[in-house]
Amino acid sequence: MITVVGIGADGWDGLPPAARRELASCQVLMGSSRQLDLVPGEFERVAWPSPLLPNLPDLLARHADRRIGVLASGDPGFHGIGTTLVRLLGADRVRVLPHPSSASLACARLGWALDEVTVVSLVGKPAALLVPHLHPGRRVLVLGGSPAEVAALAPDARITVLEQLGGPRERVHADLAAADPLHVLALECGRDGASTTPGRPDDAYEHDGQLTKREVRAVTLALLAPRPGELLWDVGAGAGSVAVEWCRTHPACRAVAVEKSPERAARVGRNATALGVPGIRVVVGESPAALDLEPPDAVFIGGGLTAPGVVERCWAALRPGGRLVANAVTLESEAVLTGWHARLGGELTRVEVSRAAPIGGFTGWRPQKPVTLWAVTRPWTGPESGTRPGAESGTQPGTGPGTRSVTEEEQ
Known part of the structure; x- marks a missing residue:
């Protein structure tokens, strides 16, 4: 059992009797150098190594046969070492005595x-x-x-x-x-600050034209349906706008942006930092070869739809209950989507947006390129497979009216 004691800037004097007794019974005391200087007594004092996390398991193992006390600033369970130790050892091996947090x-x-x-x-x-x-x-x-x-x-x-x-x-x-x-x-805070709702203005992003436009981006994020803690693959990321807005919906949301162009990949990183989600992982490479990644909860395919194996790899990697959304602007990529819709179902939606623009001395509507969106949810697996009733394995996309089949690879 490891005892974690929260301590404030008032040091030993601010600790309640129970916390003092716990510390006095320890043989080894771990913490920062500043914290260790706050506690009197005869201990083996061990200052945290740097970096801490990679070295922590070995450090604890070296003292496994001794009674260990750990000092933490304030409440150890509030952005503190207490939660780290519980994740590492389990709640049954860590006792936490909190102090008021900062x-x-x-x-x-x-x-x-x-x-x-x-x-x-x-x-x-x-x-x-x-x-x-x-x-x-x-x-x-x-x-x-x-x-x-x-x-x-x-x-x-x-x-x-x-x-x-x-x-x-x-x-x-x-x-x-x-x-x-x-x-x-x-x-x-003053008056500045941007909404976390998807659909930020296009000029909020650095881009070279490869950008999911504002209105389509908002619809795309609604179909991806981000939830706290989930992981998104943004495949063919371009400027990374979908990954950025996925992560902005909640601090626990994560994303991997996959982009074959090194220049665009660097741009994704700059956009992520500028818009407050620097934790987005950027992978430079061509799909599907670059998709050897942690299984996602959602996938957005914004580019590379016509490359062989991309949709297959994304669908196979998707966790049960996960959502896949793909956008197409060319006839060739739209044909891919309609084929996969015939195979797996889901929803097909076409979005056409017009924006007001000057026409001489007047104002008229300037249409944007229509975008076709395909959204599908991977079935929850269990004793029954995700295959729809009556489906025949091995049918290729679009090989029959209304065809719905799930191959072994897709399961």
Whole structure:
């Protein structure tokens, strides 16, 4: 059993008797150098290695026959080492004694309601992750962020520095340049900030014309139906707009953007960072060869539909209950979609958009290229296969009116 004790800037004096007793019974005490200096007693003190996560299993194994205590800042289960240890060892091998979190202390000092505040941890993470949380009038607490970087991302926000919370050196002020390393940044957002609803303006993206246009993108994301924690493959990503807006719907959503052009792939990375989802993984390569990836919960095929094996590979990799959406703008790619619709079913939709544009001294409608969308959901598998009643295995796409078949590869 490993005991994880939350500790604040007030150190030993701020710990309740139960936490002190637990620490006093430990043989090995692990934590940051700063935290280890806060606790008196005769322990073997082990400072966290860097990087921590790759080295943590071996470190724990070396002390497996001893009683281990771990120090964590504030609440160990709130963006802390406690959750990491539980994932690694299991909840039955970790006991957590929480302390008030830095977010709780910050809200107490500011008079903010904790349940109405967004908390973003930038500890060891890129500052761009803050961008999707900046909305007019919202209150945001930033853990571990660089004051200068945060201020650059939120130039119209009122920023308060809360440092050494709970300790004798606690200070609340607005001097970003003088912020103590142990701080929380409290943001009161101004008027800037973009909606997380899909369908951002086209000019929000850097692109060379290979971009799923705004209106079609909104429909595409609605059909992909992102849910927290799910993984998307954006195949033939172009500018990466679908992957970006998938990830912006919820912080737990993930995406892999697959693009054969190195130049466009680099552009996907820049768009992802600029729009606050730098965690998108960009894979440079041609599909289907580049699709040896973690199985997705949803797939969007925006390019490469006519390449042999692309749809087969995406369908085979899709998790049960997952959604596949493919868009076509040429007759050749549309023929591929109609063939697969005959084979697997789903929905075919054509979207035609016209935008108002000047015509001499007047205004008229300028039509965009029509786009055909095919959306299909992979059946949940179980004792019964996903094959529709009466389907015959091995039928090729479009080989008969109303044909619906699922081959062994598709199962």
